[in-house]
Amino acid sequence: MPGRREVLRNRGGTSVNAVEGIVAKLRASGQRMTASRRATIEVLVASGNHRHLIAEDIVGEVRVHLPDVAESTIYRTLSALEELGVIIHVHMGHGPSTFHLADDTHQHLVCQACGTVVEADANFFQALRTKLRDRVGFDADFRHFAITGTCAACSAKSAG
Amino acid sequence: MPGRREVLRNRGGTSVNAVEGIVAKLRASGQRMTASRRATIEVLVASGNHRHLIAEDIVGEVRVHLPDVAESTIYRTLSALEELGVIIHVHMGHGPSTFHLADDTHQHLVCQACGTVVEADANFFQALRTKLRDRVGFDADFRHFAITGTCAACSAKSAG
DNA sequence: GCGTGATTGCGACCTGGACGCAAGAGGTTC
């Protein structure tokens, strides 16, 4: 696609593919592509799976390229992407929620003392999911809320 | 204590003891007892461990007895009680958080489809807690956020 | 009872986000 503004952080083309895939999904659902939507998608893809962007961050990064995009536009884009299943939002604690691509599989552990976010493989949670399904009939999705607690460093600090 | 206004729902005196215990803790920490604080504590104790009161509910129930208590007073009382470790607040989903006594041991599972709150014994979570502590060094407390997912009824509905 | 400092009520304020509306812009058709 000649003339296309380059993606924010292109790692060997995979980001471009990810962006185009999301664009295709949006179009397939009957929605339109606009500059602000593409920029929002690019920010999300470029952030990778291990940064935890809040809406304000996304607004800021989109505005680097398109300074006049309204906040509400970005909120609406994020809602549309979430409805499509492309992204999810995660509550990390009090305060704003964070957004990232839905295809990652890690779970967030947030230290209540220092705010550090530790990532845990989703496999850790599989046994509990099974148990809850079998015993309570509840199909749990742990991603939507982080799990609070105390990280190793803060545990050591308070023990010492 | 003659002349004491009766506790909201006294089940054989245990509620009175619970209230007095909390009052004693507050006093021990150098704080003062007021009518609004006592009423707030009574509402929390009377609610038992299996109702999920939001701040607005608590304000409403306190005002049945003391109509002029300000919202902010109750928020401040709740903060004080939480700081003492007497109560905790739990985020059940989007919207306001709920308050209950800290001594209960159940975990909340919230259905994203119908909003039903299912309670699961905290023992279910012990294995995962141990695993997270051993492998990641993270001491998890699952109570602060509910776990979202789909309840048995809604799973059946969407499958059928 | 008195003094003092914690607590209260009031109202303003704050954050994070949703919404209604008119104007603007994708994308399809011809």
Add this chain to the structure above:
DNA sequence: GAACCTCTTGCGTCCAGGTCGCAATCACGC
């Protein structure tokens, strides 16, 4: 490539849930 239809945007306003500053009030040790 122009017209048209409808989706999307920007703006401003509004909302929920909660927090805070301040003067007045009240609990409680003496």
